[in-house]
Amino acid sequence: MSSQSPIGSLNTTIENKIAIITFGHPSSNSFPRELLDRLTSEFNNLSNNSLVSVIVLQSEGKGAFCAGASFDELLAVSNEAEGTQFFSGFAHLINAMRSCSKLIIGRIHGKAVGGGVGIACACDYTLATNNASIKLSELAIGIGPFVIEPAVSRKIGKNAMSEMTLAAQDWKSAQWAFSKGLYAGIFETDLELDAAVVDFSSKLSSYNPDALLEMKKVLWEGTQHWSILLIERAAISGRLVLSDFTIKALLQFKK
Numbered sequence: 001m002s003s004q005s006p007i008g009s010l011n012t013t014i015e016n017k018i019a020i021i022t023f024g025h026p027s028s029n030s031f032p033r034e035l036l037d038r039l040t041s042e043f044n045n046l047s048n049n050s051l052v053s054v055i056v057l058q059s060e061g062k063g064a065f066c067a068g069a070s071f072d073e074l075l076a077v078s079n080e081a082e083g084t085q086f087f088s089g090f091a092h093l094i095n096a097m098r099s100c101s102k103l104i105i106g107r108i109h110g111k112a113v114g115g116g117v118g119i120a121c122a123c124d125y126t127l128a129t130n131n132a133s134i135k136l137s138e139l140a141i142g143i144g145p146f147v148i149e150p151a152v153s154r155k156i157g158k159n160a161m162s163e164m165t166l167a168a169q170d171w172k173s174a175q176w177a178f179s180k181g182l183y184a185g186i187f188e189t190d191l192e193l194d195a196a197v198v199d200f201s202s203k204l205s206s207y208n209p210d211a212l213l214e215m216k217k218v219l220w221e222g223t224q225h226w227s228i229l230l231i232e233r234a235a236i237s238g239r240l241v242l243s244d245f246t247i248k249a250l251l252q253f254k255k
Contacts, residue, residue: 008035009060012042017053017205019046019102024060028067031115036089043096043104053205053212055100056197057123058107062190065108065132066116074241075250083238084231090115090147091230097122098151098220101213103204107197108132108183109190111171117164118148121155121182124219127200128183129193132174136161138237139168142246146233150226156180 008025023029023039031039046052059065069090077083097104097119106123110131117134120126136152138145145152145165153161160180164172174186187193204212240246 007032008038010035010038010042012046014049014052016202017051017209018056018201019049019052019054020056020058021046022058022060023066025070027070027072028064029059029061029116030067030070031089032070032073033086033089036093040089040093040096043093043100046102047096047100052102053207053209054201055102055104056107056201057104057119058109058197061110063110064116065110065112066119067111068114068116071250075247077238077241080235080239080242083241084235085238087147087234087237087241088231090118091234094118094122094148094151095227095230098223098226101216103212103216105197105201105204107193109193111135114138114145115148118145118151121148121151124216125200126183127185127187127193127196128174128177129187129190130174132177132183132186133171134164134174134177134182135168135171136164137168139165141249142243143237143240146236147230149233150223150229154223156182 008023011022013020021039021042023035025031025035046055073086077086103124106120106126108120108126108128110129112120112132112134114137117136136145149161157180174183177183178186185196187196
């Protein structure tokens with residue numbers, strides 16, 4: 001299955017009970033709303049696919065894994081309703097990942113920023129290269145990581161999330177992310193990462209699918225309220241993105 005458009009690409013292959021989703025965008029694999037919606041739908045579809053036991057999520061290229069939200073679309077927001085709608089895209093995606101009946105393995109080959117960090121944290125098991133630094137830069141542009149915070153805090157803890165959020169200009173290394181539990185393993189090269197992803201996903205897909213489903217439920221216990229919480233958080237970001245501070249900061253970042 002594949003989906004291509006000028007504002008991003010999405011491709012899914014299925015083999016030996018493993019679905020591999022690959023997303024891409026020319027701007028450092030960032031996410032316009034339409035691409036977010038397509039990825040959300042893909043997780044929902046695969047959740048109901050009896051031929052799939054495990055999902056691998058990855059992005060295109062050799063650069064960034066994901067640069068988060070599309071700055072062009074953020075600048076195009078003209079009212080709170082539009083802002084809430086845009087940030088709800090990340091809310092719907094994270095909720096689709098947590099409620100997906102399949103375990104999700106994240107292949108993080110490069111840097112992740114903002115929403116990209118949230119997506120990595122919403123995976124059930126994440127492997128990365130030493131190039132996969134992370135940053136929550138939202139405060140630097142006048143908003144905050146409100147929508148993704150529950151997923152980040154669940155994965156690395158509130159203290160580490162706070163450290164990243166308040167030091168909005170600073171990159172955290174892949175080793176730091178590994179030490180906090182975001183990455184289950186880190187590798188020197190893409191080839192080593194790919195070998196590890198193939199090995200782990202193959203082993204996981206050989207297990208009892210009913211056991212995998214029950215384990216997925218256990219891993220995400222206590223998050224059912226996120227279906228409401230993340231939309232409420234989207235409204236906060238949707239309001240703040242209209243501030244003069246944020247508009248000026250986004251224009252500066254685009255230079």
